[in-house]
Amino acid sequence: MAQGLIEVERKFVTGPETEGRLQELGGTLEHRVTFRDIYYDTPELNLMRTDYWLRQRENSGWELKIPGMAGVSGPHNVYLELTAEPEIVAQLYKVLGVLAQESAPSKLIVYLQRFRPQDYQCLLEVYGSREKPEGTNDADSGLG
Template sequence: MTVEVERKFVCDAEIMGKLQDIGAKCIGQRQFRDQYFDSPNFILTLKDFWLRCREGLWELKCPAVSGTTAGNDTDALCTRYREITSLPLIQSEVSRIIRECAAEGRESNSSQREQIDKVAENEDTEICSADDTKWLDDLNLVCFAEFKTERRSYTLEREASVVRVDLDQADFGYCVGEIEVLVPEGVDMNAALQRIAGIAEELGLSSEKKVNGKMHVYLQRYRPEHYAELLSARIL
């Protein structure tokens, strides 16, 4: 399992020229559609778990322990998520989170409580294929966000490792860049953070504040209730 260490930045008109100047290699451009799923009362995202289907491929992003010095400016500007891409493991992890939520007694809606109790009682829930969405119904998961992204991707080689830069244009009018390094789970992330900070410096990016991602902006615009809950829980 890998951990995605990522820093977002504001795209400007000169960004592609800057990437070329520092030796970035363009590896292609593509469009994809993302769908994100959660329970009606946001069980997953309130625990900072993000369940996504991208063009038929499932991924669960899980919060990762930083392992870096608290208060570090570079650390504060980056996000860190473990990535699970095996569908059976995703289904197992999501079921576990829902069972834990039921045990904590957080459900107040009786119909939702009955649904979660059903999942909690059946720990051997049938594992479904990627194109079978029955497991979403069984776990009472619904799509809360859906949008398309036009992405241009670059790679840079730094210190015998590869740093990836993505430039994203979402179909709801938001453009954002991402500097990303993947590291094996359990490995110290300081080296990854330093590489990201180095690329940001080469690109002349400001380090004053964290830049919002596509999901942050989407929820703020189109799901204000969900957005407010996540702000209150300090997830966003």
């Protein structure tokens, strides 16, 4: 795994008087940062149940937080945060049980399946007894 940044995060429980007390001590708000994260999971919550957290951070890209202590079950407070898409995909294949060598259908095949099913069926009939059309996989044979 590639070397990355180490993020140290400390969380504090604050009350309604915290901001005022900080100002009394000379504290000032230097800047405010806001962002939006969109989290993704399967309908069965496979990622969350294995303590994996896949998110797309606004203006920043994809991130996958995975437990940093291998072999320890349950919620963690030490996570590795992956931001390189190939590493994220490799980890997702592992946790979701998908083989990395499976190929996804081409954009054209997906388009035909969704919006031109009759044309897609004709394509399958033409290539049915020969080699499959480029961009199809075994799952394609059950469609139609």
